[in-house]
Amino acid sequence: MNLIDNVTLGLQTALTLENLFYCLAGVTLGTFVGVIPGLGALAAISLLLPVTYYIDSTASLVMLAGVYYGTVYGGSTAAILLNLPGVPSAAVACLDGYPLSQQGKGGLALFITTIASFVGSMIGFVLLAALAPGISQLGLMLGPADYVMMMALALTAAGTMSTGSRVKGIVMVVIGLLLGTIGTDVHTGVTRFAFGHASLLDGISLVAIAMGLFGITEVINASAGKGAQEGLPTVTWRSMIPTRKELRSTAAPMLRGAGIGGFFGALPGVGGTIASFISYAVEKRISRHPEKFGHGALEGMSASESANNSAIQTAFIPTLTLGIPGDAVMALMLGALIIHGIAPGPLLIAQEPGLFWGLVMSFVVGNIFLVILNIPLIGVWIKVLSIPRLYLFPAIMIFIAFGALSASMNPFDVYVVAAIGALGWFLFKLGFQPAPLMLGFILGPMLEENFRRALVLSRGDYDVFVTRPVSLTLLIATLALIVVPIILALLQMARDKGRNRNVTQRHD
Incomplete structure (x- = not known):
């Protein structure tokens, strides 16, 4: 089948009433969750x-994917209006979005x-x-x-590229592997670590694992924040309309950000957060007025948001075609496939063309829904920020209990x-990030x-891991992820010692 046939098949699947309903439900819920800081x-x-468990596999993935990219749309709302990113990848939007809001341009930024x-x-x-x-x-x-x-490369990247300590x-x-x-x-057929249970x-x-590690842990962490938000700015239709100059200034940054995000999104262990920061840094580097960045530059904000969302789409490439999730969210998507008895990997497109292309085309439908939800209904999402957490978080905990049962x-x-929730919260307090654990749990088996x-195929010969060109290349890349940061840290220590020695000699 050529690309046109595949797109046609995808549209036929994505535009069924069932899939349209779950797509709309997913992006709506995702926007709602993204608006709430902390979730x-x-x-x-x-x-x-x-x-x-109770709905069709294609509809399930369409809904979960809609939640994923819907949260990113909604996450920028709290970042711009309150300087509180709804999701980690929206943190870059705070740098220029919140100053624009303080200048009375919150509607324009949104x-x-x-x-x-x-x-x-x-x-x-x-x-x-295409890829x-x-x-x-x-x-x-x-x-x-x-x-x-x-x-091994994906797990190493998840561990060494996660926020905080690499160790x-x-x-x-x-x-997660354990x-x-x-x-x-x-x-x-041997039972391992079941302890007779x-x-x-x-x-x-x-x-x-997912509900405890990310549901309970996130709710506990978020509940420690503020209650209902007060003093929210009023956004009018007139304030949202940009001038031609403002639109022209953001066109090229959007395209550059999308390219950067598309590249980094397909790499395991990187994700949209890193892509958004890199695109922001690139725009600031090439800008004729870098002093504007951090004080309300539309170029930086548009580049980071474009990169963020592009990275989400391309993150599905290794997950669906190779069975290698790039981050914790993709690991959950992989888990949803496994729950329905579908094996992700190179044969997925051939064996489940309707599911694959239906999911891909649902991205177009879902993003159109999101534009409709975010621009005309921006007043609704601002009201969501006013929901008292005293009522919101206990309700979420009840849903978690019912969902687990x-x-x-x-x-x-x-x-x-x-x-798992208690363990996740304890580890989070000690500075451990939960996402690498999820990747280890999914990829371990x-x-x-x-x-x-x-x-078995090599008859017990371990040389198979170094004699195959692809395997050897990936092994070298894995070792580089471990060794290179250590070498760079040692070099930095040597430079610091040299500077301290020079300063001491000057004082003497």
Whole structure:
């Protein structure tokens, strides 16, 4: 099938009444969650995972994907109006969006971010539709040893590129790998770390891990913030209309940001947050008036929002075509596929063309919905910021408990959610980020399966990991992620010692 046939098939799937309904529901809920500071896509998707048991697989993915990119649209609203990013990737919008709001241009900033998000999403969609089939064909040429090294690279990137300490990131990956070993070994039938408890024979539920780690933990952290927001600015239709000069000044930054975001979004362990910061730095570097950045520069804000949304679309490329999630949200999307018995990887497009292209085309539909939801209904989302957390967060906790119970009808999962939530909050307080743990939990069993398969095919010869060109290249890249930061840190220490010695000699 050529690209036109694939797009036609995708439109036929995406435009069914069922998929349109779940797409609209996903982007609406995503915008709502994104507007509320402290929550995010991880918490929303983890809450919705139990719902996916009862609806069609394509509709499930369309809804969850809509929640994902919907939160990014909504996240910039709180960032611009309150200087509180609704999602981490919207933090860059605070730099210029909030100063614009203080200058009485909050409506203009919201309009520009919506347009930039739409432009970035559409360019990301084009990259996804164009590159995914080719990468899928490339994936068919990879062997188990190549997949082992690819997963090792993704896990290393998740640990070393996560915010905070690299060591802590790697520790969280290891904890996720250990949690993934709980249950019955599918190769030998031996029970591992179940401690005689029948409910652990099938391992820890993905839904329980997700809802505890991101649902409960995020609610506890967010509840420590402010209550209902006061003093919200009034946004009128007139204040949202940009001038021709303002539109022209943001056109090129949007395109550059979308290109940067599309590239970094497809890399495991990077994601939209890093892409938005990089695009902002690029715009400031090439600007004729860099002094405006941080004081209300539309160029920087539009570039970062475009990059952010483009990265979300291209993040689906490695997840769907290779089965390698780039971040924790993609890991949850991978989990949703597994829940429905669908194997992500190079054969996904060939075996489930309706699902793949229906999901891809739903991105276009969903982003059109988001433009309609964000521009005319901006007053509604401003009102959402006024909901007292005293009522909002207890309701979310009740939904988490019901969701955990409904996923398997096993009360044990409710206790697991509570335990994981407590563990996640404790680790977060110590500076550990939860996202690498989720990646380790998802990729751990897949890594083990491919590792065993590679050794079976090579008759126990470990040279298979260094004799295959792709495997060797990925191994070198993995080692570089570990070694290069150490070398750079040592060089920086040497420079600091040299400076201190020179300062001491001058004083003497």
